[in-house]
Amino acid sequence: MNSLSRRRFLKISGASIAAASALTSMNSVVKGAQKVSEKTGKSVKGIQKIPTYCSMCFWKCSAIGYVRDGKLWKVEGNPIDPLSAGRLCPRGTGGVGAHYDPDRLKYPLLRKGKRGEEKWVQVTWDEAFEFIAKKMKNIKSQYGAESMGFFSHGIGGGFIKHLLKAYGTRNIAAPSFDQCLGPRDTAFEITYGDVIGGPERTDIENAKCIVLLGSHLGENMHNTQVQEFSKAVENHASIIVVDPRLSTAATKAKFYLPIKPGTDLALLLTWMNVLISENLYDKDYIEKYAFGFEQLKAEVSQYTPEWAYPVTGIKPELIRETAREMARYKPSTLVHPGRHSVWYGDDTQRGRALAIMSALLGNWGRKGGLINQDVFDVPSYPYPEYPKPKRENADNPNRKYPFGGAEGYTTGLREATLTGKPYPIKGWFVYGTNLLYSLPNMQETIDAMQKLDLLVVIDVVPSEIAGYADVVLPESIYLERYDELFAPYFKQPFVSLRQPVIAPPHDQKPGWWIAKKLGEKLGLQKYFPWKDVEEYLDTRLKMAGLSLKEMKEKGVALGEKPPLYFEEGWEPEFDTPTGKIELYSTHLDELGYDPIPKFTKHEEPQPGYFRLLFGRAPMHSFSRTQTNRLLTNVMDENEVWINADVAKRFELKSGDYIKLKNQDGIVSNRIKVKATERIRTDCVYIVHGFGHNSRMLKGAYHKGASDSRLITKYKVDPLMGGTGMNINFVTFETEA
Amino acid sequence: MARFGMVIDTRKCVGCTDCVIACETENDVPNGFARDWIVQISNGKFPNAQVEILSERCNHCSDAPCVTTCPTGASHYHDIGGIVLVNHDECIGCKACIESCPYGARFVHPEGYVDKCTFCVHRVEEGLDPACVSVCPTHCMHFGDFDDPNSEVSKLLQSRKHHSLLPEAGTTPNIYYLT
Numbered sequence: 008m009n010s011l012s013r014r015r016f017l018k019i020s021g022a023s024i025a026a027a028s029a030l031t032s033m034n035s036v037v038k039g040a041q042k043v044s045e046k047t048g049k050s051v052k053g054i055q056k057i058p059t060y061c062s063m064c065f066w067k068c069s070a071i072g073y074v075r076d077g078k079l080w081k082v083e084g085n086p087i088d089p090l091s092a093g094r095l096c097p098r099g100t101g102g103v104g105a106h107y108d109p110d111r112l113k114y115p116l117l118r119k120g121k122r123g124e125e126k127w128v129q130v131t132w133d134e135a136f137e138f139i140a141k142k143m144k145n146i147k148s149q150y151g152a153e154s155m156g157f158f159s160h161g162i163g164g165g166f167i168k169h170l171l172k173a174y175g176t177r178n179i180a181a182p183s184f185d186q187c188l189g190p191r192d193t194a195f196e197i198t199y200g201d202v203i204g205g206p207e208r209t210d211i212e213n214a215k216c217i218v219l220l221g222s223h224l225g226e227n228m229h230n231t232q233v234q235e236f237s238k239a240v241e242n243h244a245s246i247i248v249v250d251p252r253l254s255t256a257a258t259k260a261k262f263y264l265p266i267k268p269g270t271d272l273a274l275l276l277t278w279m280n281v282l283i284s285e286n287l288y289d290k291d292y293i294e295k296y297a298f299g300f301e302q303l304k305a306e307v308s309q310y311t312p313e314w315a316y317p318v319t320g321i322k323p324e325l326i327r328e329t330a331r332e333m334a335r336y337k338p339s340t341l342v343h344p345g346r347h348s349v350w351y352g353d354d355t356q357r358g359r360a361l362a363i364m365s366a367l368l369g370n371w372g373r374k375g376g377l378i379n380q381d382v383f384d385v386p387s388y389p390y391p392e393y394p395k396p397k398r399e400n401a402d403n404p405n406r407k408y409p410f411g412g413a414e415g416y417t418t419g420l421r422e423a424t425l426t427g428k429p430y431p432i433k434g435w436f437v438y439g440t441n442l443l444y445s446l447p448n449m450q451e452t453i454d455a456m457q458k459l460d461l462l463v464v465i466d467v468v469p470s471e472i473a474g475y476a477d478v479v480l481p482e483s484i485y486l487e488r489y490d491e492l493f494a495p496y497f498k499q500p501f502v503s504l505r506q507p508v509i510a511p512p513h514d515q516k517p518g519w520w521i522a523k524k525l526g527e528k529l530g531l532q533k534y535f536p537w538k539d540v541e542e543y544l545d546t547r548l549k550m551a552g553l554s555l556k557e558m559k560e561k562g563v564a565l566g567e568k569p570p571l572y573f574e575e576g577w578e579p580e581f582d583t584p585t586g587k588i589e590l591y592s593t594h595l596d597e598l599g600y601d602p603i604p605k606f607t608k609h610e611e612p613q614p615g616y617f618r619l620l621f622g623r624a625p626m627h628s629f630s631r632t633q634t635n636r637l638l639t640n641v642m643d644e645n646e647v648w649i650n651a652d653v654a655k656r657f658e659l660k661s662g663d664y665i666k667l668k669n670q671d672g673i674v675s676n677r678i679k680v681k682a683t684e685r686i687r688t689d690c691v692y693i694v695h696g697f698g699h700n701s702r703m704l705k706g707a708y709h710k711g712a713s714d715s716r717l718i719t720k721y722k723v724d725p726l727m728g729g730t731g732m733n734i735n736f737v738t739f740e741t742e743a
Numbered sequence: 744m745a746r747f748g749m750v751i752d753t754r755k756c757v758g759c760t761d762c763v764i765a766c767e768t769e770n771d772v773p774n775g776f777a778r779d780w781i782v783q784i785s786n787g788k789f790p791n792a793q794v795e796i797l798s799e800r801c802n803h804c805s806d807a808p809c810v811t812t813c814p815t816g817a818s819h820y821h822d823i824g825g826i827v828l829v830n831h832d833e834c835i836g837c838k839a840c841i842e843s844c845p846y847g848a849r850f851v852h853p854e855g856y857v858d859k860c861t862f863c864v865h866r867v868e869e870g871l872d873p874a875c876v877s878v879c880p881t882h883c884m885h886f887g888d889f890d891d892p893n894s895e896v897s898k899l900l901q902s903r904k905h906h907s908l909l910p911e912a913g914t915t916p917n918i919y920y921l922t
Binding site: 080081082083084091094095096097100101103224225226228230233234236237238240241253255256258259263265625626636637638640641642650651683684685686687 | 752754755757758759760761763764765767768769774775777781785787788789790792793794796877878879880881882883
């Protein structure tokens with residue numbers, strides 16, 4: 008099974024957790040939680056504490072919203088939440104600013120000018136639904152239901168997804184796979200028969216040695232991961248960081264390897280060479296659980312530290328020393344599999360190398376390694392069966408990318424829209440993702456949108472993609488609405504509830520309401536048999552032995568903890584063709600791909616150009632938080648990190664404004680220089696998400712530069728279709 | 744007597760600014776102002792540069808020049824733990840305290856009085872940690888009583904290398920950074 012782990016699929020469909028045990032493990036943390044008056048919202052005096060879960064990023068920590076005299080005051084972590092342990096990250100704490108954001112969408116809008124002109128007429132919800140329903144009916148009769156596509160990010164898209172499935176299409180895609188973690192999960196699926204997932208199955212807090220390869224924990228603020236990383240630092244775990252930039256995590260490291268960008272795979276293969284040639288790997292583990300060791304040994308024998316030195320820029324002795332350090336602490340050496348892994352187009356193979364490193368160190372299934380997770384089983388709502396699409400999905404015809412499409416294939420759906428092949432895609436719904444900033448090559452997205460008869464954007468802020476929509480539907484923010492239940496795979500299974508803490512300030516509506524009302528306009532009432540979302544949630548929760556009433560008070564219910572390690576009774580089963588950890592992949596061999604990763608050189612910058620690298624800042628999420636005034640108060644523009652010597656050569660100093668021009672002549676907005684000793688001389692770095700050009704985002708307009716505009720080139724991973732984006736080069740233009 | 748202060752572990756701090764945002768919501772700090780902030784200090788050449796990340800705020804000094812210079816007595820030591828506070832009603836906004844503070848911890852609130860970190864005295868009185876301490880996802884911040892040798896903050900100072908900011912200013916600051 009290529010696209011979704013069969014193991015996970017089986018778990019999802021089997022009721023494995025006794026609901027009764029879950030009930031007894033709940034603790035009441037919030038007393039006196041009251042229903043918010045959805046009509047007035049302001050009538051209640053004093054302080055109310057209302058549990059919900061966060062949506063400032065995808066981690067979805069459980070939170071408690073504080074309402075003081077009817078106004079939103081603050082948001083704190085829910086102490087019984089296994090993800091946050093009562094402590095939210097800066098974005099979660101700053102969620103208050105999303106409610107008060109003066110730039111948020113307020114009313115439904117209908118396009119008046121050309122796509123992208125951002126000219127609108129304010130309409131009623133009913134007028135908006137009439138417009139959309141008419142277009143959708145036309146598309147269905149003229150082209151077929153499959154000609155509607157849906158791009159979605161985040162759990163909030165669930166109800167809209169249901170609507171579109173009921174309408175008859177499965178052309179549904181999420182950038183979280185092809186533009187983020189897809190290569191990593193594909194690689195682990197191939198190697199172990201199971202994915203890393205999110206929240207990741209990483210036992211950071213118990214690791215004695217942690218290897219971060221381009222993973223900038225502390226700047227990417229995945230709450231649980233950062234909390235556990237901090238514990239590891241406190242416990243004096245040996246930390247090895249590989250990054251062209253001295254990241255925050257690198258400043259905490261015992262070993263920092265300032266690698267030449269694009270050569271991570273070379274380093275990984277060389278580490279394998281050292282672990283094997285010096286007999287440092289976990290022999291018993293490999294013998295017991297792994298397949299293809301001899302082939303691996305033969306293959307990596309060529310990758311000596313002396314070979315790697317000119318390739319990676321890392322001295323042979325440092326490569327050997329770090330390999331020995333990892334072996335010293337095995338099996339509690341965690342080679343972090345990372346998350347955002349679409350870098351160079353051979354990313355699944357790099358993910359494979361990470362997976363093989365973990366096997367050589369014997370850490371899958373071991374304390375401080377990659378551990379077992381389970382899920383709180385909440386049955387899905389008993390909906391009638393969806394209509395079966397008449398045509399296969401348009402995003403990955405003939406399975407061009409054999410491992411593609413676990414969450415739909417975004418750029419494939421875009422290409423189908425652009426080319427009309429294998430069949431025309433005439434309508435898009437876009438939920439919660441600023442596609443122009445999440446997919447590479449913005450122009451391709453703009454060109455594809457010109458082919459559409461209908462573009463509906465549902466969001467909370469007027470992102471750039473909204474500027475191209477025919478209809479913009481303003482959703483209430485997460486603190487103002489009910490949403491789907493959240494029950495992820497985690498070491499401590501749980502289910503959490505999102506419920507409104509405060510009323511929306513304008514005519515914003517929740518996704519469930521939008522889906523139901525539009526469904527009714529489309530004659531799809533039978534797919535929305537519930538009166539309102541409370542009835543929907545209560546039905547599902549009752550099937551899981553819970554109820555909406557108790558969840559509204561507690562916010563979180565805990566499930567039964569699974570055995571985390573082999574030693575605790577987690578069965579070492581691997582859902583691969585050989586039933587073993589495949590160091591040598593029989594599946595890849597069968598399909599004609601390298602069964603063991605090989606290093607290939609990537610293009611390097613021309614003189615005067617620098618590789619454009621991008622990442623995250625802890626106080627912002629994607630391109631959707633740059634108008635949140637609590638967050639802009641701590642960061643309101645991004646900077647371009649330039650090595651201090653390079654900056655001097657270009658006569659630039661910190662604080663200067665410049666523009667970045669890429670290899671295709673695309674010029675960015677102006678951006679502030681950060682001349683720094685924290686980055687190599689052959690690359691520059693900017694935080695993703697800034698550089699907005701939507702005039703409706705008044706608080707963010709033209710503040711900083713967008714990496715997305717400069718990513719005109721991308722290299723597609725032949726295995727799963729992910730878009731490698733670290734292959735663009737920029738030079739500096741000083742302002743006249 | 745108690746002497747309240749903070750110990751902040753720079754090894755664990757990642758500079759995420761959660762402390763700053765939690766302070767703003769907890770204390771309704773007006774937008775554009777901050778009672779605490781993050782400083783990152785970088786030294787040395789790549790790739791051997793060293794970086795120290797500091798979460799900074801009013802040091803609640805035991806010899807606070809802001810208290811001495813205040814002409815009206817608005818700036819004062821609170822009964823509990825020597826926390827340095829500003830009585831809004833007595834403050835005339837003359838800014839003498841702002842001039843005298845070596846840490847730049849004070850600002851004029853849009854309503855006219857001088858404002859700054861209060862160690863969240865309203866929370867401390869309820870037995871809670873200040874908002875910045877209780878929100879920190881890295882658990883790098885600790886609040887407590889330096890006069891109690893058994894307090895967590897006292898023990899941390901006994902067991903770890905540490906420094907304070909601008910000790911040469913002679914204000915006896917009560918925030919320490921573990922290195």
